[in-house]
Amino acid sequence: MALIVQKYGGTSVGTPERIQAVAERVKRFRSQGDDVVVVVSAMSGVTDALIKLARSVHADPPVRELDVLLATGEQQTIALLAMALEKIGCAARSYTGQQVHILTDNAYGKARIVKIDETRIHEDLKKGHVVVVAGFQGVDDLGNITTLGRGGSDTTGVALAAALKADECQIYTDVDGVYTTDPRIEPQARRLDRITFEEMLELASLGSKVLQIRSVEFAGKYHVPLRVLSSFGEGPGTLITYEDNDMEAPLISGIAFNRDEAKLTIRGVPDKPGIAALILGEIGKANINVDMIVQNVAADDTTDFTFTVHRGEYKKALDVLKRVARELKAREVSGDDKIVKISIVGVGMRSHAGIASQMFKALADEGINIQMISTSEIKVSVVVEEKYLELGVRALHNTFGLEKTGQPAS
Amino acid sequence: MALIVQKYGGTSVGTPERIQAVAERVKRFRSQGDDVVVVVSAMSGVTDALIKLARSVHADPPVRELDVLLATGEQQTIALLAMALEKIGCAARSYTGQQVHILTDNAYGKARIVKIDETRIHEDLKKGHVVVVAGFQGVDDLGNITTLGRGGSDTTGVALAAALKADECQIYTDVDGVYTTDPRIEPQARRLDRITFEEMLELASLGSKVLQIRSVEFAGKYHVPLRVLSSFGEGPGTLITYEDNDMEAPLISGIAFNRDEAKLTIRGVPDKPGIAALILGEIGKANINVDMIVQNVAADDTTDFTFTVHRGEYKKALDVLKRVARELKAREVSGDDKIVKISIVGVGMRSHAGIASQMFKALADEGINIQMISTSEIKVSVVVEEKYLELGVRALHNTFGLEKTGQPAS
Numbered sequence: 134m135a136l137i138v139q140k141y142g143g144t145s146v147g148t149p150e151r152i153q154a155v156a157e158r159v160k161r162f163r164s165q166g167d168d169v170v171v172v173v174s175a176m177s178g179v180t181d182a183l184i185k186l187a188r189s190v191h192a193d194p195p196v197r198e199l200d201v202l203l204a205t206g207e208q209q210t211i212a213l214l215a216m217a218l219e220k221i222g223c224a225a226r227s228y229t230g231q232q233v234h235i236l237t238d239n240a241y242g243k244a245r246i247v248k249i250d251e252t253r254i255h256e257d258l259k260k261g262h263v264v265v266v267a268g269f270q271g272v273d274d275l276g277n278i279t280t281l282g283r284g285g286s287d288t289t290g291v292a293l294a295a296a297l298k299a300d301e302c303q304i305y306t307d308v309d310g311v312y313t314t315d316p317r318i319e320p321q322a323r324r325l326d327r328i329t330f331e332e333m334l335e336l337a338s339l340g341s342k343v344l345q346i347r348s349v350e351f352a353g354k355y356h357v358p359l360r361v362l363s364s365f366g367e368g369p370g371t372l373i374t375y376e377d378n379d380m381e382a383p384l385i386s387g388i389a390f391n392r393d394e395a396k397l398t399i400r401g402v403p404d405k406p407g408i409a410a411l412i413l414g415e416i417g418k419a420n421i422n423v424d425m426i427v428q429n430v431a432a433d434d435t436t437d438f439t440f441t442v443h444r445g446e447y448k449k450a451l452d453v454l455k456r457v458a459r460e461l462k463a464r465e466v467s468g469d470d471k472i473v474k475i476s477i478v479g480v481g482m483r484s485h486a487g488i489a490s491q492m493f494k495a496l497a498d499e500g501i502n503i504q505m506i507s508t509s510e511i512k513v514s515v516v517v518e519e520k521y522l523e524l525g526v527r528a529l530h531n532t533f534g535l536e537k538t539g540q541p542a543s
Numbered sequence: 544m545a546l547i548v549q550k551y552g553g554t555s556v557g558t559p560e561r562i563q564a565v566a567e568r569v570k571r572f573r574s575q576g577d578d579v580v581v582v583v584s585a586m587s588g589v590t591d592a593l594i595k596l597a598r599s600v601h602a603d604p605p606v607r608e609l610d611v612l613l614a615t616g617e618q619q620t621i622a623l624l625a626m627a628l629e630k631i632g633c634a635a636r637s638y639t640g641q642q643v644h645i646l647t648d649n650a651y652g653k654a655r656i657v658k659i660d661e662t663r664i665h666e667d668l669k670k671g672h673v674v675v676v677a678g679f680q681g682v683d684d685l686g687n688i689t690t691l692g693r694g695g696s697d698t699t700g701v702a703l704a705a706a707l708k709a710d711e712c713q714i715y716t717d718v719d720g721v722y723t724t725d726p727r728i729e730p731q732a733r734r735l736d737r738i739t740f741e742e743m744l745e746l747a748s749l750g751s752k753v754l755q756i757r758s759v760e761f762a763g764k765y766h767v768p769l770r771v772l773s774s775f776g777e778g779p780g781t782l783i784t785y786e787d788n789d790m791e792a793p794l795i796s797g798i799a800f801n802r803d804e805a806k807l808t809i810r811g812v813p814d815k816p817g818i819a820a821l822i823l824g825e826i827g828k829a830n831i832n833v834d835m836i837v838q839n840v841a842a843d844d845t846t847d848f849t850f851t852v853h854r855g856e857y858k859k860a861l862d863v864l865k866r867v868a869r870e871l872k873a874r875e876v877s878g879d880d881k882i883v884k885i886s887i888v889g890v891g892m893r894s895h896a897g898i899a900s901q902m903f904k905a906l907a908d909e910g911i912n913i914q915m916i917s918t919s920e921i922k923v924s925v926v927v928e929e930k931y932l933e934l935g936v937r938a939l940h941n942t943f944g945l946e947k948t949g950q951p952a953s
Contacts, residue, residue, distance in 0.1 A: 149599040183619070189559040191626040198629070200621035201637050205615035209593070212612035216601040219608070227611050231641065232686055253686075276663075289587055 135300040136168045136258070140290030143177035143345040144307050146210050149217075155305075155364065157204035159263055163223055168258045170297065172268045172290040173214055175206025183422035196241035200270075200280045202228070206265035207286070215265045225263040228253070230270035230278075235289065237271035237279045244271055246288065246351075248487045249296040266293060271388050283387060284345035291348045295355035302357050304344060305364035311336065311343055313535035314388040318526045321536035325386060327372045330359075332386045334510045349373065376480055383482035384488060385533040388526055391539035394424060395447035396505065396516060397440060397454055401464025404436040412438060412457055421446045425474065425507045425514065429464035435464070439505060441516065444470050472504065473522045476514040477529055490514045495532040501525050545710040546578045546668070550678065552702030553587035554717050555774035559627075565715075565774065566627035569673055573633055578668045580707065582678045583624055585616025592921050599849040606651035610680075610690045612637070615695070617677035625675045626907060632951040635673040638663070640680035640688075645699065647681035647689045654681055654689035656698065659706035676703060694755035700760045705765035714754060714773035720781035721746065721753055723945035724798040728936045731946035735796060737782045740769075744797045745888040745922045759783065762901050786890055792893035794898060795943040798936055801884045804834060805857035806915065807850060809863055811874025813845040822848060822867055829863050831856045835884065835924060837916045845874070849915055851926065854880050882914065883932045887939060899923045905942040911935050 137158065146152050155171075162169050183202050187194040196204075211227035218225035233253055237244035257264045268286025271279050281288055287304055294302035309324060311333065316322040328336075330353035343361055352359040352373065362370025402408055409428060416423055426440045442450045449472045458466045483486045490505075492513055493511045496503060503523065505516035517525055530536065549569065556562050565581075572579050593612050597604040604612075619829060621637035628635035630749040638816055642665055667674045678696025681689050691698055697714055704712035719734060721743065722953040738746075740763035747756045762783065772780025812818055813879035825834055836850045852860045857880045868876045892898045900917075902923055906913060911934065915926035927935055940946065 149596070152600055186559070186619075186623065187626060190562055190623050191630045194626045195629045198622045198625040198635075200627070200635055201639075202619055205618045208615045208618070209596075209612055212608045213596065213600050215608040215611070216597060216604045219605045220601045225608075227608055229611075229688075232688075278639075278642075 134166045134456060135161060136297060138170045138172065138294040138297065138299045138302045140172040140303065140304060141174065141305045141364055142286065142288055143174040143180070143381050145305050146214065147171050147177040149213070151364075152210070152213050152217050153220075155214060156221055156223065158364070160221055160223045160324055163263060167293045168300070170254060170258070170264045170266060171214065172266050172286055172291055172293060173207060173210040174268050174286040175203075178291070179206040179209070193399055197277060200241045201278050202460070204267070204270045204480055207269050211265045211267045215263075218263055218265070222466050223263055224261055225264040225265055225536045226257050226355055227267075229267045230289070231272040231276070233266055233314055235266075235271035235292070237273055237281070239273035239275070239277060239279060240280055241277075243282040244273070246271060246281070246292045249292055251293075251296045254293075254297060279505075284348075285349035287345040288351055291351045291355070291357055291359065294357045294440070295351065299351050299357065301360055302352065303362060303370075304348075305362060306343060307363065307365065308343060308361075309366050309368045310361055310364035311373070314526055314530055315390070318390070319388075319530045321527075321530060323536055324368070327374060328386050329376045329480050331511055332478050332480055333373045335476070335509070336387050336389050344373075350529035377422045383475045383479060384485055385477050385535065386481075387478050388529050388533075388535070389476045389478060390522060392519065392522065393444050393472035394441040394472060394474055394516075395444045395450075395468065396472050397442065397447075397450055397466070397468040398418075398437065399439075399454055399458055399463050399466050399504075400437045402438055404434050408436065408461075409438065411461075412454070415453050415457050416440075416442070416450060419449060421450050421453070425505060425516065427505050427507060441472075441474065441505070449523055471519045472516050473525075474514055474516050475522070475525050475529065476512050477533065478512045480511050482511050482513075491532065492529060493526045496525055499524050499528045501528075544576045544578070546580075546707060547572060548580045548582065548700050548704040548707065548709045548712045549715060550582040550696055550713065551584065551715045551774055552586040552696065552717075553590070555623065555715050556583050556760060557587040559623070561774075562623050563627050563630075565624060566631055566633065568774070569628060570631055571634045573673060580664060580668070580674045580676060580703055580709070581624065582676050582696055583617060583620040583701060584678050584696040585613075585830035589616040589619070597653070607687060610651045611688050613626065613690050614677070614680040614688050617679050621677045623673045625673075628673055628675070633673055635675055636667050637675040637762045638675075639677045639687075640699070641682040643676055645681035645702070647677075647683055647691070649683035649685070649687060649689060651687075651689055653692040654683070656691070656702045659702055661703075661706045664703075664707060672904075676706055681822055689861070693897055694758075697755040697758035698761055701761045701767055701769065703768045705761065709767065711770055713764065713770045713772060713780075714758075714770055716753060717773065717775065718753060718771070719773035719776050719778045720771055721783070721903060722797070724936055728800070728933050729798075729940045731937075731940060733946055734778070735781045736779070737784060738796050739890050740783055741785050741921055742888050742890055745886070745919070746797050746799050746871075754783075793889060795887050795889035795945065796891075797888050797946070798939050798943075799886045800932060800936055802932065803850040803854050804861075804884055804926075805854045805859055805878065806882050807852065807857075807874050807876070807878040808847065809849075809864055809868055809871075809873050810847045811845045812848055812871055814844050815839055818846065818926060819848065819870075822864070823850070824862060825863050825867050826850075826852070829859060831860050831863070835915060835926065837915050837917060851882075851884065851915070879914075880924050881929045883929045883935075884926050885932070885935050885939065886922050886923055887943065888922045890921050892921050892923075895896060901942065902939060906935055907936045909934050909938045911938075
């Protein structure tokens with residue numbers, strides 16, 4: 134008799150048949166005696182179609198009205214899933230974000246959940262109903278409809294699980310869990326039975342697009358056990374949870390990579406306080422997000438400065454940087470959009486020295502030159518030439534023994 | 544400076560271009576200094592598509608969830624219209640039925656409006672906003688989403704106009720007003736400048752499908768001046784209002800007809816109390832609606848009983864009637880589904896005698912035999928052979944001078 138919140142994404146509810154399959158799965162949990170709250174996204178393609186419709190009326194649709202429009206996508210799914218549940222004898226009630234009062238701030242299109250009134254849901258659960266809630270949407274304190282931004286349904290699921298003190302929040306997707314790395318790159322990649330919130334945050338932000346990062350933060354903050362699993366299979370998925378002191382954590386949990394970055398360097402900048410803020414300030418004003426930043430001091434009182442941006446903004450960033458270079462009388466500006474970032478992530482790093490050098494040696498053994506290095510408490514990232522992506526990931530996967538369950542080689 | 548409620552149906556907002564045309568029209572009223580509240584239906588085809596989607600999940604969708612699903616249709620239109628208004632510099636705010644608290648009973652799929660909280664709308668109007676409200680939907684006292692049934696957007700418009708004490712409720716459709724009769728039958732048919740609520744009720748129920756009958760009742764009850772006009776043209780339309788004592792009402796305002804009826808007769812039934820209730824009771828139990836009812840007493844203590852039903856239920860009604868006839872030992876049952884009902888409607892009848900006989904004479908002059916007659920205070924209906932429909936309507940249109948503005952010939 135557990136209370137479980139299940140979240141199904143757009144692909145999982147993409148057709149009437151898939152909605153029926155979700156209903157069958159929910160029913161199996163009900164039959165075991167579990168209370169189930171289901172959070173759903175819009176059917177796949179619906180949100181994009183609505184955005185297209187909005188743009189046919191207004192090239193830059195007012196955000197308040199766009200949220201009113203987009204919220205209909207999830208509202209349709211909740212009704213259809215409740216119908217499918219009723220059809221197989223599972224009493225169900227659907228609710229929009231407004232109806233269960235998912236209170237958010239009023240940042241239309243990217244609202245944040247402030248509070249959820251769980252009274253009505255508890256009442257329905259007590260009556261034996263499955264409660265189906267629209268993901269991605271809420272309501273501000275004036276009753277305006279808001280949306281949480283792309284992937285916001287994950288956040289709705291976790292926030293509901295936190296408010297309801299659910300035993301588990303299950304995120305159903307089209308993959309069956311979190312892997313040590315992308316199986317398309319490394320066929321030996323292995324599904325992790327469990328991973329910590331911190332590791333998941335690093336993996337998610339580095340490009341393992343399994344879960345929306347805000348939902349992981351939320352789950353970590355409110356201690357909601359989060360499970361990623363497939364809506365098409367029956368496996369146990371991956372449990373994302375706090376570090377378990379009883380068991381020795383593996384050194385490295387996974388290898389992430391990101392092909393969407395480009396690197397820019399400005400050389401021979403006067404090495405004085407405020408110079409980094411000045412350069413990055415100009416980049417920021419151009420609305421370009423910066424990822425990795427590395428600075429080295431040269432011998433002649435000048436400094437070299439390298440950073441990465443999204444590849445789509447490479448040209449724009451290069452133009453800004455050239456202008457800044459002229460103003461600062463910097464020696465040289467260069468860039469490269471044929472790079473890739475590879476990262477190893479693992480909480481085990483905290484208590485084990487030498488992980489970084491083990492990583493660098495593995496890459497060197499394959500003749501891969503490292504262009505940038507950046508480290509955090511549980512992560513080491515390197516930038517290498519794009520053509521070394523597969524080779525680098527496989528070498529690291531093998532070095533840290535990720536294909537094997539249990540303790541890694543070291 | 545008037546307060547106007549405008550309602551646009553599904554065809555009027557059927558494409559992004561048409562939504563933009565509606566926005567332009569609203570803007571013209573705003574530019575004159577009017578306050579405007581707009582009620583919209585779902586884009587044409589959307590509601591049907593949603594019903595189809597529901598049936599693909601559940602052959603007989605639960606009514607509560609069907610309402611949640613269908614309400615998304617109007618919600619999409621309000622957002623799109625508000626965007627179109629903002630685009631042309633007209634500040635606008637969209638609201639669902641739930642957001643402006645259109646309180647209804649909880650009869651899902653056919654809910655009735657109980658109360659509207661107009662505070663928020665007045666506040667927005669004061670700020671100079673156009674308020675766009677979703678038609679067809681409301682919310683019950685537990686916060687469940689309800690819908691008013693097909694054509695319910697007209698009712699939303701009128702109810703809002705009543706709550707806001709609007710100066711006029713304008714219903715935009717694909718016709719440019721109420722006509723003296725169907726122009727496809729009588730090319731001389733003329734648009735009426737004005738008509739009374741009572742006449743409109745009789746015309747609507749008799750088959751002039753311009754306005755939803757509930758909305759006319761509502762407008763009459765709350766003294767809301769109602770105007771029917773075209774969303775594609777610029778004419779003044781037809782004003783539906785209370786009888787104006789200052790001006791002499793025309794004898795006859797319009798001629799309605801209904802081809803969807805069939806006639807059934809049971810002859811030689813014992814003429815005793817309760818017999819009509821017994822016969823019609825059996826028909827009612829079979830869920831068949833009866834329209835006209837005529838009873839004649841014969842000389843031999845038996846009675847003949849004739850009534851009309853919807854043509855689609857003719858066979859079913861005939862079967863019921865035959866069974867009843869056996870039980871009552873009636874002499875004979877007969878029927879005819881090749882009939883048509885023609886009605887003349889006009890409040891002027893109240894104060895003028897001889898209208899009915901003038902009607903009968905006009906039909907007789909054309910050699911049209913009358914099979915049934917039924918009268919009310921402001922209406923005379925006859926049933927004639929189907930083939931006489933056009934001839935009968937034209938003869939009556941001419942007899943009562945409906946092609947001419949002002950007073951009729953008499």
